[in-house]
Amino acid sequence: MWRSCTSMVAIFASPMSRSILRASNLHRGLATHLARASASAAALNPQLPPPPTTVRSVPEVLSDDLPMISMDGRKVAVGWDTRTWSRFHNIWLRDHCRCPECYHSITKQRLLNTFEIPPDITPTQAEPTADGLQVSWPSSKPHISLYPWSWLQQNSYDPPLRHRETQSEKIMWSSKIQASPPTITYEEAMAEDDRGLYKWLSHVDHFGMCFISGVPPTPEATEELSKRIGFIRETQYGKFWDFTSDLAKGDTAYTTLALGAHTDNTYYTDPCGLQLFHLLSHTEGSGGSSLLVDGFYVASILKELHPDAYSILARTPVPAHAAGEPSALYRPYPTSGYPVLGHDPVTGELIQVRWNNDDRSVMNNLDPYQVEEWYNAIRIWHQLLTSADSEYWVPLGPGTAVIVDNHRVLHGRSAFTGKRRMCGAYIGVDEYRSKLAVLREKFASGPNDASSPEAGRSVWSPAL
């Protein structure tokens, strides 16, 4: 039902965007159109990171068919097959020795003093063994390092053999996702074996959001649910929030006004990673429906249809502030802010959307020759964000919470009347990603991960 390619796939796309995507055959096409568009965007604007690099895959090493090894004085080359060799600098290999003398097996910290390695260090021997590449180093007392084959393949840099941090599959969505939104039950999320928690965070990782049904309609239960992921991030709004339209805090969220699609915390250097909402009650009035928009989906359409607009949004920093509380005046550092579309400097992939037009400060860093171009770009961005194809309107209610990836999915609400009580919490992006990484170790570690529940995290874990 859902298809994916290496990094992003548009699903639940509507006719307009689907025709674009179908034109180039979804599987390959999306990756192609994203790569092509990022290549064109990068060509337009050198400040953009390079488009995603292509990587080769190599055969798994079998004990009866060990790689070839050669040395040239500065590097050790490993021949995976006749066509594919990886070259590792001697100093790089010595620096990455993970024997108990060089690397703390519990804390996973380097013990070796990198700066005592002679710049021209050269192995006395490098040979293939069933367990990996064994390198003997010259020293007053012999030092032997062993590098597992899978670790060398994972960390090959000349050439790159696979994405170091394989970008997990992002399943992009339009308003069509209302037919079958990612959902888990409260029981699953709270189950102590963490399988449901892993399912929950996997949905968030793939979709950028997930509903939780069957949540007891209380702030206490909602807070406990939030804490299943990690500690709640406290801000000027408090820790766990339980709010209504009383301007208890100096922000329009604490009014009855409509809020357009936005991401929170654009005024922080480090916007929160996740945001959980649970509508506890709404009486004596109407409206207050919730809005969700997949910022990655909209950005992929912007890139395809308006690469110049994408490019200027990817490179123009946007200042922001939270100044409604007398005791607080938040601005990001540097105060010039960050672009609407943030990219991984290594892979060139889109990794963050930062957009809140209400919280935006004075645009006093614009290139005078690009002022109208920037406004044209945000106008197109806004048009795409607010199209019927993009907007997923969902009336929340007691018992159903929703969590969103605040780096990808924009949220908002329609104006309302009456008494409306919303509660929720922020979770930091690193707390979210750490919990997901630990759950992946527990439930999805592959044969090469070298970690195990019994032995614990290996010093060769691909995450280190």
Ligand SMILES: C[N+](C)(C)CCCC[C@H](N)C(=O)O
């Ligand atoms: C979530 N909570 C109601 C506590 C605060 C909302 C803050 C909204 C702020 N304008 C922003 O976009 O970050």
Ligand SMILES: O=C(O)CCC(=O)C(=O)O
């Ligand atoms: O009240 C709502 O439904 C959402 C409020 C909001 O957008 C926010 O708190 O960031």
